[in-house]
Amino acid sequence: xxxWMKTAGLAIAGLGLVSALPAAAADDTIKIGxxxxxxxxxxxxxxxxxxxxxxxxxxxxxxxxLLGKKVEAVVVDPASDWPLFAEKARELIGKDHVAVVxxxxxxxxxxxxxxxxxxxxxxxxxPVQYEGEESSRNVFYTGAAPNQQAIPxxxxxxxxxGGNVKRWVLAGTDYVYPRTTNKIxxxxxxxxxxxxxxIMINYTPFGQSDWQTIVAxxxxxxxxxxxxxxxxxxxxxxxxxxxxxxxxxxxxxxxLPVVAFSVGEEELAGxxxxxxxxxxxxxxxxxxxxxxxxxxxxxxxHAYIKNDKRTTNDPMEATYIGxxxxxxxxxxxxxxxxxxxxxAMIGQKxxxxxxxxxxxxxxxxxxxxxxxxxxxxxxxxxxVWQTKxxxxxxxxxxxIPESAKLTADWTFPWVCGNCTEPKYVSYEK
Amino acid sequence: MRIxxxxxxxxxxxxxxxxxLAAWAADLGPALDDLAxxxxxxxxxxxxxxxxxxxPRAIVILRALTEGTLEVTGDKRVVIAKDSxxxxxxxxAAVELGGEPERIRVNNRLRGEIExxxxxxxxxxxxxxxxxxxxxxxxxxxxxxxxxxxxxALAAEKDSGVAEALRLALAATTLQSGDMPAKLKAIATxxxxxxxxxxxxxxxxxxxxxxxxxxxxxxxxxRVIAQRNLAIEMAANIFQGVSLGSVLLLAAIGLAITxxxxxxxxxxxxxxxxxxAYTTYVVQEAFRAWLPPAWFGLYLIVAVPAGFxxxxxxxxxxxxxxxxxxxxxALETLLATWGISLMLxxxxxxxxxxxxxxxxxxxxxxxGFDLAGGFTVTWNRVVIxxxxxxxxxxxxxxxxRTSLGLYIRAVTQNRRMAAVVGIPTGRVDMxxxxxxxxxxxxxxxxxxxxxxxxxxxxxxxxxxxxMVVVFGGVGNLAGTLAGAMGLGITNKLLEPFAxxxxxxxxxxxxxxxxxxxxxxxxxxxxxxxxxx
Numbered sequence: 001x002x003x004w005m006k007t008a009g010l011a012i013a014g015l016g017l018v019s020a021l022p023a024a025a026a027d028d029t030i031k032i033g034x035x036x037x038x039x040x041x042x043x044x045x046x047x048x049x050x051x052x053x054x055x056x057x058x059x060x061x062x063x064x065x066l067l068g069k070k071v072e073a074v075v076v077d078p079a080s081d082w083p084l085f086a087e088k089a090r091e092l093i094g095k096d097h098v099a100v101v102x103x104x105x106x107x108x109x110x111x112x113x114x115x116x117x118x119x120x121x122x123x124x125x126x127p128v129q130y131e132g133e134e135s136s137r138n139v140f141y142t143g144a145a146p147n148q149q150a151i152p153x154x155x156x157x158x159x160x161x162g163g164n165v166k167r168w169v170l171a172g173t174d175y176v177y178p179r180t181t182n183k184i185x186x187x188x189x190x191x192x193x194x195x196x197x198x199i200m201i202n203y204t205p206f207g208q209s210d211w212q213t214i215v216a217x218x219x220x221x222x223x224x225x226x227x228x229x230x231x232x233x234x235x236x237x238x239x240x241x242x243x244x245x246x247x248x249x250x251x252x253x254x255x256l257p258v259v260a261f262s263v264g265e266e267e268l269a270g271x272x273x274x275x276x277x278x279x280x281x282x283x284x285x286x287x288x289x290x291x292x293x294x295x296x297x298x299x300x301x302h303a304y305i306k307n308d309k310r311t312t313n314d315p316m317e318a319t320y321i322g323x324x325x326x327x328x329x330x331x332x333x334x335x336x337x338x339x340x341x342x343x344a345m346i347g348q349k350x351x352x353x354x355x356x357x358x359x360x361x362x363x364x365x366x367x368x369x370x371x372x373x374x375x376x377x378x379x380x381x382x383x384v385w386q387t388k389x390x391x392x393x394x395x396x397x398x399x400i401p402e403s404a405k406l407t408a409d410w411t412f413p414w415v416c417g418n419c420t421e422p423k424y425v426s427y428e429k
Numbered sequence: 430m431r432i433x434x435x436x437x438x439x440x441x442x443x444x445x446x447x448x449x450l451a452a453w454a455a456d457l458g459p460a461l462d463d464l465a466x467x468x469x470x471x472x473x474x475x476x477x478x479x480x481x482x483x484x485p486r487a488i489v490i491l492r493a494l495t496e497g498t499l500e501v502t503g504d505k506r507v508v509i510a511k512d513s514x515x516x517x518x519x520x521x522a523a524v525e526l527g528g529e530p531e532r533i534r535v536n537n538r539l540r541g542e543i544e545x546x547x548x549x550x551x552x553x554x555x556x557x558x559x560x561x562x563x564x565x566x567x568x569x570x571x572x573x574x575x576x577x578x579x580x581x582a583l584a585a586e587k588d589s590g591v592a593e594a595l596r597l598a599l600a601a602t603t604l605q606s607g608d609m610p611a612k613l614k615a616i617a618t619x620x621x622x623x624x625x626x627x628x629x630x631x632x633x634x635x636x637x638x639x640x641x642x643x644x645x646x647x648x649x650x651x652r653v654i655a656q657r658n659l660a661i662e663m664a665a666n667i668f669q670g671v672s673l674g675s676v677l678l679l680a681a682i683g684l685a686i687t688x689x690x691x692x693x694x695x696x697x698x699x700x701x702x703x704x705x706a707y708t709t710y711v712v713q714e715a716f717r718a719w720l721p722p723a724w725f726g727l728y729l730i731v732a733v734p735a736g737f738x739x740x741x742x743x744x745x746x747x748x749x750x751x752x753x754x755x756x757x758x759a760l761e762t763l764l765a766t767w768g769i770s771l772m773l774x775x776x777x778x779x780x781x782x783x784x785x786x787x788x789x790x791x792x793x794x795x796x797g798f799d800l801a802g803g804f805t806v807t808w809n810r811v812v813i814x815x816x817x818x819x820x821x822x823x824x825x826x827x828x829x830r831t832s833l834g835l836y837i838r839a840v841t842q843n844r845r846m847a848a849v850v851g852i853p854t855g856r857v858d859m860x861x862x863x864x865x866x867x868x869x870x871x872x873x874x875x876x877x878x879x880x881x882x883x884x885x886x887x888x889x890x891x892x893x894x895x896m897v898v899v900f901g902g903v904g905n906l907a908g909t910l911a912g913a914m915g916l917g918i919t920n921k922l923l924e925p926f927a928x929x930x931x932x933x934x935x936x937x938x939x940x941x942x943x944x945x946x947x948x949x950x951x952x953x954x955x956x957x958x959x960x961x
Contacts, residue, residue: 044785203930213921220803275795278537382534
């Protein structure tokens with residue numbers, strides 16, 4: 001019975017897809033999906049990305065659309081509810097027949113929609129830094145992988161300029177992204193000769209609001225004789241009380257630097273940064289980057305959102321890169337057909353607001369520069385270090401033994417996201 | 430001995446009078462060129478030169494550098510930016526700017542070096558606070574080269590507090606460079622202090638010293654300090670527990686009225702807190718926009734009644750519009766108020782936008798003071814503990830000493846009888862609900878000072894609030910106080926051992942077990958809530 005229902009469901013879904021194709025082709029608009037939470041906990045971060053996609057669509061239409069057609073954004077609200085993400089994704093692909101979806105923020109939501117995109121052969125652009133350890137045929141990851149954010153940040157703190165940090169606190173929110181990132185970082189630190197007793201790992205629940213004990217613990221850990229640094233994978237709302245507590249307990253960046261991977265300009269807008277000057281963040285883009293592309297990007301954003309005080313941030317830039325790459329790939333393929341666009345995506349180059357050329361690699365991840373910024377009193381970041389060249393993302397971390405064996409490569413002969421040997425190696429014989 | 434002292438004093442006096450002379454002779458020009466030149470290396474060299482110059486103008490330059498007002502012009506001239514325009518850092522004369530000058534950037538390493546350089550310059554400052562800060566900064570980054578200057582400063586120091594700090598700083602420098610007996614003596618001096626900075630220094634020595642004797646002495650000193658600090662750590666844990674308890678108390682106290690006294694399962698309670706926090710934001714923006722900056726610190730005092738009124742009015746409207754039709758139907762009330770909470774969240778999100786709002790602490794609520802041995806008491810926590818107790822006291826007064834309080838108690842205990850003797854029970858219901866909501870609004874004002882101001886603010890506190898009220902005993906203010914403090918302190922005592930996540934789980938499991946044995950909480954009360 002269950003098997004029958006499954007088959008029937010697949011058949012219906014398949015029929016839906018087939019019947020959709022001519023309809024979409026006959027229409028004179030190209031539909032794209034926007035799958036970001038507009039309510040609930042994540043609305044705080046994701047609403048901005050929805051606006052970014054709408055801005056880019058608006059701009060594209062002003063320039064005459066794509067393949068001679070207007071582009072229309074279908075916005076849905078998955079309401080920070082992970083199963084609802086999957087439902088809405090199904091709706092976008094199955095009912096609205098969108099050519100591509102821009103969406104998701106948390107790793108939980110991405111993991112929730114992944115089976116849907118793979119089952120219905122959809123296309124998802126995921127714009128947020130994440131823990132890596134994934135490469136799907138149907139997803140393009142335009143945010144940073146750990147080797148483009150976490151590892152360089154730790155290396156910076158180890159350097160003379162970063163303060164010769166020898167003792168480490170890895171503090172994070174208790175879910176998949178911090179846990180995986182910290183696993184990679186722990187392996188990396190140990191490979192650099194850091195002893196186990198010089199690493200303190202601390203997890204807190206989502207929305208942790210009372211940081212007194214943890215900050216006091218960190219202070220105590222730091223008073224053990226070696227220069228200490230904090231690597232924060234604390235997510236979302238919990239950051240504001242964390243930083244307030246740091247400031248109130250008199251912790252200064254030059255004594256105890258905190259480098260964060262989830263705190264950008266948008267998050268700082270909710271914090272009084274006067275007492276946080278010098279605390280660090282690692283991203284692939286900061287609003288303070290000086291490049292003509294960035295100046296244009298900021299100007300476009302302010303004009304679209306009609307507010308000169310709104311900031312830009314890294315996930316917005318990643319959305320920008322993803323959107324432009326997709327339009328280029330559609331032009332190159334001459335169609336919005338998912339299979340054709342996916343082939344055309346690999347190798348796409350976009351001059352990004354970061355001032356560098358971002359390139360889409362065959363593992364569906366980008367090459368991007370890494371930047372370290374220090375918080376300034378005005379809520380912006382001063383870039384104190386950056387890579388000279390863009391860094392290629394590793395989908396699988398080489399610091400986790402079981403992942404180091406895996407290869408993600410969607411070109412022949414691999415055509416695989418997690419294989420130990422090429423899929424088509426026997427084809428030649 | 431006395432002669433030696435005398436000679437030393439004379440020498441010192443001489444050197445002190447000579448010092449400023451030498452200072453004026455120093456040329457700060459090359460340092461400024463280094464600052465203008467670019468790289469972080471050159472800037473570090475410039476800071477070193479400025480620190481060693483002993484020139485009071487160097488203090489001004491270094492301060493401007495930390496504050497980000499030191500700028501370099503297109504033609505590589507260094508200027509200090511002021512509201513009135515750019516001035517020359519050496520002469521103080523106004524400078525005409527050709528183009529847009531660029532801020533000279535510093536990073537954490539340079540910030541540390543500026544701190545050390547300023548400390549050296551400030552050791553002889555006439556201001557006691559500055560000398561103390563300087564001595565502490567030297568302790569922070571002991572530099573063997575600075576030892577002679579420290580000795581001079583110590584000999585000249587009249588204030589015992591500063592002298593103590595200088596002695597520690599001197600011991601810390603000896604630890605870096607002295608011979609074996611001097612080092613051992615320094616360790617003994619340092620062991621008397623509980624400053625966390627000293628623990629760090631001693632830890633470093635215990636780890637890295639060459640001589641086994643010194644290693645052992647440092648380890649022993651650390652052990653003594655740790656032992657002495659046990660009590661301090663316990664006190665710190667209790668303080669943090671009380672402070673968490675006071676936050677829980679603030680969040681729950683309004684619910685103790687609406688749920689505890691009236692028996693309404695009010696899922697929109699968290700949103701009343703959120704409304705209070707947003708009122709604080711609005712009041713703050715109003716102060717920023719219309720009142721002189723000197724008054725800014727007072728915005729919080731205005732925000733308290735404003736937060737109360739906003740939440741009370743919304744609360745009264747909810748009671749009149751919806752809840753009064755649902756009395757006695759717990760499930761419907763739960764669902765209706767939950768719906769209201771979602772609507773309020775989305776309304777605020779549409780009105781103010783999804784991102785967090787920045788609510789800054791007034792100056793009198795930022796920072797803290799070091800009580801002992803690294804136990805920092807932060808001002809905002811102290812204020813919130815006081816505020817929560819004041820709110821509780823005020824509420825008790827209202828319930829016990831006013832006619833409204835009398836009516837509320839009468840309606841709670843026997844609604845029909847109260848109606849018979851002429852109490853307008855409908856109006857009392859509305860006022861009670863408004864009172865509970867208003868208090869939640871006041872809690873929101875306080876909570877905006879320690880956490881986020883976002884549309885989801887309320888959802889963080891709603892579960893904790895119900896936990897406190899149920900644990901403390903429904904309908905009892907003393908129970909709410911005991912429940913909040915009990916939960917807060919237990920949580921904080923568990924956290925160091927179990928971690929934040931497991932600690933929370935343990936507390937929750939503990940409450941579930943507790944409720945099995947005492948379903949009515951710590952303090953049971955008779956009344957409408959119990960009967961129904």
